[in-house]
Amino acid sequence: MSLMPAPPLIITPGEPAGIGAEICLKAWHSGIKNICLMGNPEHIAQTARSLDIAANFYEISSPTLYDHDTSALAIIPVSWRRMPIAGHPDPLNAPMVIDAIRQAVLWSQSGTAAGIVTNPIQKSCLYKAGFSFPGHTEYLASLATTMPGGPLMMLACDKLRVVPATAHIPLGKVPVSITEDLIIEKCTLMHYCLKTSFGIQYPRIAICGLNPHAGEDGRMGEEDGKVIVPAVHQLVSAGINATGPLPADTLFHAEARDTYDAVLGMYHDQVLIPLKTIDFFGGVNITLGLDFVRTSPDHGTGLDIAGTGVARADSLIAAINMARKLAESTNA
Numbered sequence: 001m002s003l004m005p006a007p008p009l010i011i012t013p014g015e016p017a018g019i020g021a022e023i024c025l026k027a028w029h030s031g032i033k034n035i036c037l038m039g040n041p042e043h044i045a046q047t048a049r050s051l052d053i054a055a056n057f058y059e060i061s062s063p064t065l066y067d068h069d070t071s072a073l074a075i076i077p078v079s080w081r082r083m084p085i086a087g088h089p090d091p092l093n094a095p096m097v098i099d100a101i102r103q104a105v106l107w108s109q110s111g112t113a114a115g116i117v118t119n120p121i122q123k124s125c126l127y128k129a130g131f132s133f134p135g136h137t138e139y140l141a142s143l144a145t146t147m148p149g150g151p152l153m154m155l156a157c158d159k160l161r162v163v164p165a166t167a168h169i170p171l172g173k174v175p176v177s178i179t180e181d182l183i184i185e186k187c188t189l190m191h192y193c194l195k196t197s198f199g200i201q202y203p204r205i206a207i208c209g210l211n212p213h214a215g216e217d218g219r220m221g222e223e224d225g226k227v228i229v230p231a232v233h234q235l236v237s238a239g240i241n242a243t244g245p246l247p248a249d250t251l252f253h254a255e256a257r258d259t260y261d262a263v264l265g266m267y268h269d270q271v272l273i274p275l276k277t278i279d280f281f282g283g284v285n286i287t288l289g290l291d292f293v294r295t296s297p298d299h300g301t302g303l304d305i306a307g308t309g310v311a312r313a314d315s316l317i318a319a320i321n322m323a324r325k326l327a328e329s330t331n332a
Contacts, residue, residue, distance in 0.1 A: 009115055019302035020120065023315075163186060164265050166182075171267060206262070210267075
């Protein structure tokens with residue numbers, strides 16, 4: 001008896017004036033299957049013509065209508081209030097961008113879709129339409145039932161997995177935001193997800209120090225000794241293989257990466273800079289701790305190159321492949 005095919009992944013449009021449609025078309029043209037792209041059919045067709053990609057598409061109103069027997073690209077129509085102009089975000093289209101994300105989440109939560117892969121949004125444009133969340137991840141969390149410690153923003157490539165304990169906040173607010181409870185919650189969820197989603201039986205988590213040289217015994221800051229060290233002791237007592245605080249400047253070279261499965265950093269750039277340096281085009285943004293699968297390419301909207309045809313689909317392809325693996329692990 002043949003198994004039922006897995007539901008498709010939903011690719012949200014992201015900022016319609018950015019590179020989302022272009023990289024999705026390139027991913028599909030490279031052979032990626034079992035995806036539904038949300039967007040305006042006319043805009044997608046125009047983008048395909050500019051890329052010299054044959055417009056072999058069909059429209060569906062729901063992922064339940066996805067045809068597994070065709071190689072054509074499934075499009076779930078989104079009606080923009082104003083046709084997108086490459087490189088020029090229009091706040092009039094912002095409500096539809098937000099609603100597309102919401103609808104994709106509902107399909108994923110119901111099992112109609114295997115998960116969502118989100119194209120990047122232009123937050124400055126969405127703010128003009130009343131978007132009140134610091135970022136994509138926080139909005140998704142507002143639509144979900146999250147696990148303790150979630151949402152967990154993990155950035156991953158073949159050679160590194162990282163999680164920032166704090167994400168979209170000013171650097172000056174990081175020290176007061178770092179608490180024992182925060183570190184324990186994030187690492188506990190990391191431990192669980194590394195086991196269940198990534199199949200790592202005994203996860204090893206490295207924890208960055210906040211200050212240079214991990215505080216150097218208090219001479220460069222007291223947070224490492226007063227906050228991070230006690231949190232690590234509690235994690236170890238709970239059976240979690242956590243080490244730290246470790247100096248971030250020596251944590252990301254090849255030999256060091258062999259000693260752990262993932263890194264918890266204290267702030268956004270502390271861990272995203274190493275990952276993007278190691279694999280700028282292949283990094284994937286994963287949101288763990290939600291009640292649905294979500295990944296995203298690890299780059300922005302590409303407004304500066306939108307419409308030029310030079311955008312690379314590597315990160316989107318990696319995000320699609322990662323979402324499939326996570327969906328399979330969730331349903332195993």
